[in-house]
Amino acid sequence: MCGIVGYIGTEDVKEIILTGLQKLEYRGYDSAGIALYQDESDFEIFKDKGRIAHLRSILEDVPSTLGIGHTRWATHGEPNKVNSHPHTSSNERFVIVHNGVIENDDYLKEKYFSNVEFRSETDTEIVVELLNYYFNKYGAVDVAIRHLMNRLEGSYALGIIDRKNPEVLYAVKNKSPLLVGVGDGFNMIGSDAMAMLHRTNSFYDLEDQEYAVIKRDSIELYEITGAKLVKEPFTSNLDPNDIEKGTYDHFMLKEIDEQPFVIRRIIQEYEKDGNLHIDPEIIADVKEADRLYIIAAGTSYHAGLIGKQLIENIAGIPVEVHISSEFIYNTPIISKKPLFIFISQSGETADSRAVLVKIKKLGYKSLTITNVEGSTLSREANHTLLIHAGPEIAVASTKAYTAQIAVLSILAYMVNEDNEIDLHHELSLVATVIETLCDRKELMEELARKFLSETRNCFYIGRHIDYYVALEAALKLKEISYIQTEGFAAGELKHGTIALIEKGTPVIAVISQEDINLNTRSNVKEVRSRGANTLVIALDSICAGTDQVVIDDVHPLLTPLVTIVPIQLIAYYAALHRELDIDKPRNLAKSVTVE
Template identity: 40%
Template sequence: MCGIVGAVARRDIVPVLVEGLKRLEYRGYDSAGVAVLNGDIKRVRRVGRVAEMEAGVRAENLQGEIGIGHTRWATHGGVTEPNAHPHVSQGLIAVVHNGIIENHEEKRQYLRQLGYQFDSQTDTEVIAHLVHHYYLQNGDLFLAVQQVASELTGAYAIAVMAKDQPGVLACARMGCPLVVGLGEGEQFIASDISAILSVTRRFQFLEDGDVAEVRHDKIHIVDRNRQPVERKLHVSDLSLTSLELGSYSHFMQKEIHEQPKALADTIEPILEEGFSPALFGAAAAEVLPKVEGVLILACGTSYYAGMVARHWIESIAKLPCQIEIASEYRYSETFAKPNWLVVTISQSGETLDTMEALKFAFSLGHDKSLSICNVRESALPRASNLVFYTRAGAEIGVASTKAFTTQLVALFALAATLAKLKGQLSVDQEKQHLDALRLIPGSVQHALNLEPQIKLWAERFYSKHHALFLGRVLHYPIALEGALKLKEISYIHAEAYPAGELKHGPLALVDQDMPIVVIAPNDALLEKLKSNMQEVRARGGELFVFTDLDSHFTESEGVNVIRTPRHAGVLSPIVHAIPVQLLAYHTALQRGTDVDKPRNLAKSVTVE
């Protein structure tokens, strides 16, 4: 879960590397470093944020026309300068790496027998020494990296340069994202197009097994069989302003407030097409009518979106639906279900656990797959038969917000489309669902307008050490999401339970120091939920209730109420996601934590 950037040009590229690392800091921020060729390999590394490294770059007046940079999320070895990238072998080879090399111990032992010394605890230094070993044999960096790539086991994206080949970068990808940016007489590489969007809008996405030689005036790519290949050229329409904070204090705040537009943009094609297979790609008209069940694979926040979707698919489409945590599914003893659709959900489209889970599903015999993703041309969409791209725009904050709510829209569209194909959705019902979707951006804006009230709640939350979130059926996943957001960015321990489970154990935790957040929409379970709330009040717990405008709740001692818009029916989870996001955000502000870069976490989880 690290960020890589590189460039080869006929100008000083250090400013490009530093700016690129700033834009990649969401991928890791334990340490950062750059290395350039300027006669010798010149390197600056610092523990901490990119700003610390940038100060070092200025102090040393670092300059060069070819270079690589890295921002790290520690896996092998602690957060120390010797473990920071780039790693250098014998003053000749410099390497940056994202991912985990599973056979690094075996290779380390082999290299020690060859006389190599290790200065770090990382698996990456193994790559540097292996490249050096093969480079001495053939004198060709591109060939040396191909040889090394063929021997590595695990997931990686690597970029390499050699002291005596000053016009060449070599890079390779297996399981971790890597993109090549095409300029005029200069070329770039990065983990994410956002890192180099200021210098080019033309990109080639490397595929698993690819090794590329990047020079000023050409790019040469070979596949895993070492055969020359051409990768499709993509021109990005992503705006640089979408990557800037603007008037907001944090990216999380910005992205919470961007949700009305993100939802409207994601809903637009659904309103135009209706609930049609065309929403999911050219092959969907053939694939979706054959679907007899749905298997959802996802992690974290995306998993909670899948939990909501399971209710929609079973209640609207009348199809069985199974949801699995991707990192667990790939190690389970299970079997393929004929004519089930495998749905993967991922903001980045590069989540390694989800990608590996999809491969496992294919190995079992599943052959129908749909990716719901926010990043075009990422790995999961490329590996899937069908795709629905959410239109959330760039999401930089580590804690996902607008990606989650737009995923819910996509999943609802899938449920309704399957229902229509199975004869479970009448014309009138389709119109009602489309009308409800049309109202969602406005309802979300209404929920955002509650921010001043939620901020006051946060002032009472920030000193707490624990919190409990409750919801029922469709809204239990929103309780889970609220608890996740709170612990992610405020570091308050939080748990979520179906409200009916209180008496089966969690009630033992309730006392006057345990705030209880309740998702209480005006639905058929409201009265039962009120009974669950009385169980809390009887034990001295204080309730913080998010309910609907048209529900009958009154505040009283120990019962605090904030009213969201009128009940949005089956789409209510989308609206109720907003207040729990805001509560987490403002609680974190009160506690003084780093909202966008919470400790120990990174945005794109590209390691197991």
């Protein structure tokens, strides 16, 4: 949520920052702004509600070699020009951009600034005033930053410029992610590597309560105590071409099409000497656990529900799946020897990290399954398994979801190597089936037009593992098409849900398991008899002649990897026909880095 880009160097900074901000658009935002240093310690600030394209249109030609930019997702105050970042202190000495949420902002405002007239509704303006307060008190910016960090409660990634000293760019981090990009004759800051890959692939990763003093030709890292840190930068292996749309109109469609390649890459990455392989220490910790607790949110939570089926059926270990934002405040009774598995595409999900911090204090072991090497959840857990999906830009997750399930299947398989599944073969088959589904876009577009073009509501139903797919299906459709969509266990229809069925209501059934085939079909008949417009997605071996989408057979436990693909495409085309912003749906952020 939100994005920061900053640059200090010798080149004109405007396009560098704007390009970086465009690379962060996938995170979700409602407004944007940029501060550019001009001659005589003067700054020009341009900001407003709207997209980067609008910001570009209001920018003036301000030659500058120092600047900070920001994309905002509103948490304090509505999206408008005044609340947009950057913000300045009341004496206009300090210019700041901020990602995160300050939890004690009201207290700080009342204690320190009861006589200050604030211009915005943001917590960020309180941060910049407090920085200025401590600077006036102690006379040094680095000392003011340390006092500021000691006083703030909550999450924050800060980019700070002192307009009286344009030779320095400051970066401050707690909970919200922030990287320092290392260049030749320049240096940068950014919320993630993608914002800086057009300039550098070398980065320092700031940990919580650390800050950086950045000049054109030097970077100094410090702890909150003022102690200097010695770190080695890491090199990002991301290919800048991976974050471009290429010939596609939308990232979402590109990422759907990339799923066969991702499955094959996962097989390759987890293969050693012709066999699937996972770090023996991870396998040992899983085997020693008496219960696994999967912690996740959104799409990753739905992948976790599938993972529960995989692990319990293949490895024989009991699994609980919890929504991270609920677990932290409503923690259940935990078994004697648990292992916690955190699933997060970004590795920065704030709610999941809060759980990780809590369980680490209790002494429990943890494993993170993520797409981002070196992310917060990856660094702070005992173990990491990467999903190797490559950058996922569209807010609606597709390839990360299937990649998470694939990696979970390998984990389950490796914990019980005596199982009879040839997982290498089965995953290869899955990749092939996904390819065939991706080639049937015309059918999916026709179905989207027929069933979803005029509707305000839609329901997905399924039983067993298909129910979990129905939950993800509903999320995909609602988040990009804005159609009110719910996923239901098909057997629960008569317990209340069927009251919502009206003439023409779309009901989409997922049927992939032989043992529940007839049961779900009976539910389809029930809703059809009440006027529902029904669509059935089924595997070939259990299909009926009237099923609209028939999928080649795969292993019963891996069916979610293939049944989800037509669902992703149908959601895409439903949004496309409604002329919506598919990659950046309203009110949503890709990486939820605040609780």
